[in-house]
Amino acid sequence: MLNMPQSKANITAGLQYQTSQDLTISIIVCAGLSCTFLYINSVLLFTLRSKTVFRETSRFILLYNLLFADTLQLVSNLLLYVLAACRIKLTFYVCGSLIMLSILMTTISPLTLAVMSLERYVAVCYPLRHTAIITIRSTGISITLVWAFSFLNILIRVLLLYSNTKFSLTLQMKDFCSKEAMFLASILYHFDKAYAGILFLSVGVAIICSYMGVMLVARSASTDKASTRKASQTLLLHLSQLGLILISTLYSTMIIAIARTGDRLVLVRLYSVFFVCFSILPRCLNALIYGLRDQTIRPILMYHLCCQWKCSAFLTKGNATNRLK
Template sequence: MCFSKGSHKCLANMSYTPQSQTNITAELQYRGILEIVLFSAPVTVPCCVFLFINGTMLFTLRSKTVFRETSRYILLYNLLFADTAQMALSQLLYLLAACRVKLTYPVCGVLSMLAVLTNDISPLTLVLMSLERYVAVCYPLRHATIITIRNTGVAIIVVWAFSSLNVLIRVLLLVDFPFEDLVGLQMKDFCSTIAMLLGPVSAQYDRAYTCFLFLSAGVAVSSSYTGVMLAARSASTDKALASKTRNTLLLHLVQLGLSLSSTIYNPLVIAISKILDRISMWRIQNILYVCIILFPRCLSSLIYGIRDQTIRPILTYYICCRLKLSTKVLT
């Protein structure tokens, strides 16, 4: 209670209390935003750099007729497009989780299925690129008749259709989930592809399909590499082409392995979270996210942009010109 002697002080304290609570709330909000920025910046900056490189590479592959009319460059464009879309979707889901934004199941389902679709395109396209190099070395006289623009387009359509079938099966498995038993469609956890495995059947199917996809892709790329190695011993084979193709197929195997490593990201994060504090967990999670999720999606651009003698000068020209333009705009 306020007595008459100290009533003016009491009234002052009463009038000051809401203001102090407002200041405390604003300070907490500021700390929350600052924490999000500090933890998200080390991830967002590399992602923007990778997206810039991939975007420049995609533009490069559409800038010249030789790229638009050569099968291996068309396949490379499809690979880069899928990797870039996957990188953008992954970063979007990451930022939503960092900002503590919880989506509804339908919205998260759409984003997750798009991420699954683009994630499947990469290993399947690597198989096509490996087979194209195998035909170039082992059947050089028939390469022009087998690897045509039309056949390449049909192969890409088959890849997207097969990946879309996988997404359709996942959606059908979600239909059996008893959504009517939920209090609402608002998710209790952050959106991710793992969060949309809502039943044991969906989880089992995801593991089985992932094993089948990468085992099949690994066998196909390894078989292509073995075939090229055997063909390189033949006297009629172009030794320089065989050696270059062998190195390319080895890189395809590395890319496939890096794509497979993304499947262990979530289990690894869950295991680490049980033994570390929240701050240390965030730091390690950011490093793993950049190394396992983002960097492999940019690896194709770095490999082909540096190794390919046709792409390298054009890619360097576009990157340098854009960097100079950005510098002029900033100054």
């Protein structure tokens, strides 16, 4: 009987060690994947600004806006994940800034996908009027409206937060920084669900209608079958990306349900899996899909990704040749 407290202490210590070990491995894996995709996204962003054709073509400008939002979203999500995994508590002001940045980028991505889908619809269904409708000016106006609508969402959330929550901006949070910890008021919870539902429903309808319009035009004998097929595949990819982004906004509900069970080890493992599948992957697919599918971007992207390796290999080969001489 005297050994019972000691055995319980050993079990507790073992669980704590296992949890800490899982946390360390999870942080290393998630940080490694995030940094890899951040590098790819950064190279693609640089590629889209390196040539005049990219800076003066509407679909590449929209792609740059989408990648920019995804990159900032990936950075903010990684920072929030590392802070939560390391149990670092922030003030409400700092935590609120990170959460609002993440929400802002989450809103911009689906709205940009809707604009990109409409651009492909115009390109296929109205090819003769495409250059007149989709101009640099109209693209800039569309991007401005996307950002303005996203900032309006943030403004409403901030007003609701201040009117329904009493705290000091310098007050330390009791738990790690997360959207659930910030939006404790029920009205904020209901607003978040209603806004997400309206947003994704509207964007989904826009993409589906664009796809149906492209498929109807594809039946015409006078259309370019290759370009129509490529446009329809792009719209399907947009719809898949929208689904992944929607899942990434809903997985926190699953985390909360698991947290109520009290099993911290399971929570840590599932949180890491969800973070990789629903937070990292949706933000890196754009670079992989568009960077490898587009014949104009792919050779330049591969050059920027591999030029340093080629240069280093060339220099190594040159040094070896000099030694032989």
